[in-house]
Amino acid sequence: MPTPASNRAIPAIQVDPTNKPYFDAAREGRLLIGLCKDTGKHFWYPRGCSPFTLSNNVELVEAKGIGTVYTYTVMRTKEPYCVAYVELDEGVRVFTNIVDCDLDTVRIGQKVKVVFKPTQGDGPPATMFTPV
Amino acid sequence: MSISGKAYIVGAYEHPTRKADNTSVAQLHAEVAYGALQDAGLTKDDIDGYFCTGAAPGLGPLNMADYLGLTKLRHLDSTDVGGSSYVLHVGHALEAIALGKCNVALVTLAGRPRAEAMATGTAPRSWGVNVPDDPFEIPYGRTVANAYALCAMRHMYEFGTTSEQLAWIKVAASHHAQYNPHAMLPKVVTVEDVVNSPMISDPLHRLDCCVISDGGGALILARPEIAKSLKRPLVKVKGHGEATKNQAAGYTDLTYSGARFSGPRAFEEAGVTPKDIQYASIYDSFTITVLIQLEDLGFCEKGQGGKFVADGNLISGVGKLPFNTDGGGLCNNHPANRGGMTKVIEAVRQLRGEAHPKVQVPGCTLALAHGTGGLLGTRHGSATVILERE
Numbered sequence: 052m053p054t055p056a057s058n059r060a061i062p063a064i065q066v067d068p069t070n071k072p073y074f075d076a077a078r079e080g081r082l083l084i085g086l087c088k089d090t091g092k093h094f095w096y097p098r099g100c101s102p103f104t105l106s107n108n109v110e111l112v113e114a115k116g117i118g119t120v121y122t123y124t125v126m127r128t129k130e131p132y133c134v135a136y137v138e139l140d141e142g143v144r145v146f147t148n149i150v151d152c153d154l155d156t157v158r159i160g161q162k163v164k165v166v167f168k169p170t171q172g173d174g175p176p177a178t179m180f181t182p183v
Numbered sequence: 184m185s186i187s188g189k190a191y192i193v194g195a196y197e198h199p200t201r202k203a204d205n206t207s208v209a210q211l212h213a214e215v216a217y218g219a220l221q222d223a224g225l226t227k228d229d230i231d232g233y234f235c236t237g238a239a240p241g242l243g244p245l246n247m248a249d250y251l252g253l254t255k256l257r258h259l260d261s262t263d264v265g266g267s268s269y270v271l272h273v274g275h276a277l278e279a280i281a282l283g284k285c286n287v288a289l290v291t292l293a294g295r296p297r298a299e300a301m302a303t304g305t306a307p308r309s310w311g312v313n314v315p316d317d318p319f320e321i322p323y324g325r326t327v328a329n330a331y332a333l334c335a336m337r338h339m340y341e342f343g344t345t346s347e348q349l350a351w352i353k354v355a356a357s358h359h360a361q362y363n364p365h366a367m368l369p370k371v372v373t374v375e376d377v378v379n380s381p382m383i384s385d386p387l388h389r390l391d392c393c394v395i396s397d398g399g400g401a402l403i404l405a406r407p408e409i410a411k412s413l414k415r416p417l418v419k420v421k422g423h424g425e426a427t428k429n430q431a432a433g434y435t436d437l438t439y440s441g442a443r444f445s446g447p448r449a450f451e452e453a454g455v456t457p458k459d460i461q462y463a464s465i466y467d468s469f470t471i472t473v474l475i476q477l478e479d480l481g482f483c484e485k486g487q488g489g490k491f492v493a494d495g496n497l498i499s500g501v502g503k504l505p506f507n508t509d510g511g512g513l514c515n516n517h518p519a520n521r522g523g524m525t526k527v528i529e530a531v532r533q534l535r536g537e538a539h540p541k542v543q544v545p546g547c548t549l550a551l552a553h554g555t556g557g558l559l560g561t562r563h564g565s566a567t568v569i570l571e572r573e
Contacts (some may be wrong), residue, residue, distance in 0.1 A: 067313070132324050
């Protein structure tokens with residue numbers, strides 16, 4: 052029996068002064084990831100310092116929004132949902148949900164693309180993924 | 184300079200309660216502290232070092248030191264790395280005692296998540312305010328159960344580990360729990376029982392998860408001269424290691440844990456190898472936690488954990504590596520959702536020869552206790568201690 056993705060209410064996201072640009076872009080339907088300009092390496096999650104050098108020589112850059120499922124699990128609560136790490140084409144592994152599909156068909160290695168889902172209140176959307 | 188062996192565990196006490204409807208958290212701390220002092224043959228005013236975590240009510244150690252009437256304190260440590268904290272505290276107490284910062288250290292843990300009806304494993308929760316990773320994880324329903332399930336799923340994918348192999352870990356714990364009158368789940372279970380129990384978070388079933396319990400425990404560590412003046416068997420802290428593991432800037436590998444780092448540090452300080460260990464207390468929040476840690480601690484090769492734990496290899500008297508002979512978190516208790524304390528306590532029982540006769544490892548002189556605290560699939564603390572009967 053398939054497990055359709057539920058319409059679980061997604062809690063409002065805590066926006067702070069440092070992560071605000073990321074969430075402003077999410078409102079516009081753009082997925083950003085961190086770039087350390089000291090090393091040229093991408094990083095996740097977005098932050099104001101480089102996790103490679105600790106300097107603040109960082110910027111947010113737009114990701115393609117395409118990746119593969121690195122691992123996943125279906126949380127078998129009353130409203131089932133799929134938690135996953137998606138490895139973006141840019142290389143970073145993002146903690147997320149897989150949505151808009153039969154959750155029982157999600158597999159490691161599956162190709163997915165970004166979708167933005169509204170959260171409670173009038174805050175920014177959450178960055179989720181759905182099978183391509 | 185090596186500090187190996189410069190402190191001894193002289194007192195250990197596990198609270199018998201599993202549901203503390205009528206006792207406060209502070210009072211549970213008092214009861215375990217008193218129990219450990221009685222076990223050691225010491226009194227409250229001998230304590231000049233105190234260790235607890237954020238699970239203790241109040242600001243660091245301040246409110247509990249007040250409630251317990253600890254007036255001689257000259258060393259304090261409330262390092263909080265979740266359930267692994269109490270293993271780490273053993274190492275920190277060794278450091279403090281070796282440096283002369285204190286003579287007698289008390290470590291306490293207590294909590295009542297069961298009486299408070301906390302949805303420990305299945306409800307998303309944050310560790311605090313202004314936590315920078317929360318906006319990138321809490322909206323996605325990160326829970327304790329799914330943060331471990333993610334690791335299990337990847338381990339299965341990379342190494343072919345099966346649900347049946349994971350189930351053997353619960354089976355072994357249940358074989359031990361049947362002899363523990365305080366165990367919450369004393370019934371012996373089979374592999375089939377585990378894999379047929381309801382799915383919580385794929386691929387972890389209900390019986391892959393630990394229990395939720397109230398209670399707590401306490402340890403007392405002391406300088407060698409004090410330990411030798413007491414009447415209890417001598418249990419020496421021979422080695423300690425600690426580490427953190429996290430998402431590595433987005434390049435995380437979920438097939439291993441911080442034990443890969445804390446384990447070798449502890450073995451090096453102790454001057455022993457995994458082959459020398461006769462008994463191991465391994466943190467068992469979930470079956471997968473045990474399997475990954477066993478690999479990382481060097482009891483088997485990476486990826487071979489499934490084969491290692493199968494067919495009763497962790498059952499005392501049956502397999503090669505007796506583990507969690509009190510029934511562990513999987514069957515006995517997991518006070519305050521933090522299992523590191525009881526891991527150390529059962530290792531001390533084994534080294535004293537005071538485990539239940541049905542699970543006692545004959546002539547046990549070298550034991551390991553290991554903890555993972557926080558979430559295996561996101562960020563966690565890791566602590567390993569090696570203890571020796573003298």
